[in-house]
Amino acid sequence: MYFSKALILAFAASALALPQGVKPQKRAGVLTATTYDNFQVSDGVAGNALDEVNAKFPIDQTDLAGVDPNDLAIILAARVTAEAAETDTGGFNDAIAAAGSSTAAGKALQVGKIKNKVLKLQLEVLGLQIQQAQSGKDNTAKIAAEQKKLTTNINLDKAAAGQTSQSVDFTGDDDA
Template sequence: MYFSKALVLAFAASALAMPTQDTKPQKRAGVLTATTYDNFQVSDGVAGNALAEVNANFPIDQNDLAGVDANDLAIILAARVTAEDAETGTGGFNDAIDAAGSSTTAGKALQVGKIKNKVLKLQLEVLGLQIQQAQTGEDNSDKIAAEQTKLNTNIKLDEAAAGQTSQSIDFSGNDDPSN
């Protein structure tokens, strides 16, 4: 069987025109917008689904962490700091629980909210470390494992309290990386 030169050239041209697989991670446009703690906190409502609530507020494609936008990473890191401040800082959950009394109805709802806030803080910590590792190649495995253990503990506490009232705090803070 003989192929004409035109047919061979057509096959060659189509092969050259085919897309090639690029092994470099593709950066995606940012999906997060800086906002106040009140808008990204997950402590209101009821317990039982804190991790899903966090992931809904921070919808990062966890299958392509190397492609996460730099500003999204900065927002995640800033939100983690704010969530920690909301737990332990002045006017945070610890102060609110002390003021309400841990055995009161209000104190118990605040304690449930604090656990949900810990899920927020720890999920953002793990996510930030994973993104940094994927983007820089820096080995964060030990840190990730330690924080994941804490996260898993708090997820279990949240799930065990499923349906219980959860109360947030009035806390001033944001996830704006420029602050």
């Protein structure tokens, strides 16, 4: 009789020790809001744009559910700014048109535009993945579509490895 009571108590204690609905642990933010010229990756040379983006936005991609909400806001705002640097007045499209796409300056701006697209698309994919991990909203189709574009631009960047890359003087920030 004593043995069975002890066994039952041992099972009860072990059941209470099991994790109950483990929630993702939120981490402190790792990003700080800054201006486009501080987070852009278009200067320098082509070939490592994705690594440059990941260095500027060092998010732990193994625990997206735990990403700080402020970091997510910065990622989303930076993506919008990177897109604006491509298409808005004074952005890459205007600069390439003004320089001429066949000139050395125009070619360097085109290489920079590809690196900027890697920035924009990596932030888009990362933002969608974080939102999906945190909310449970299914972003799978959108992630796949944006990942396909990202892969295309990563390959273009790698194909241009070593070529001069030029950014644009664009005003914007990643402050949410």
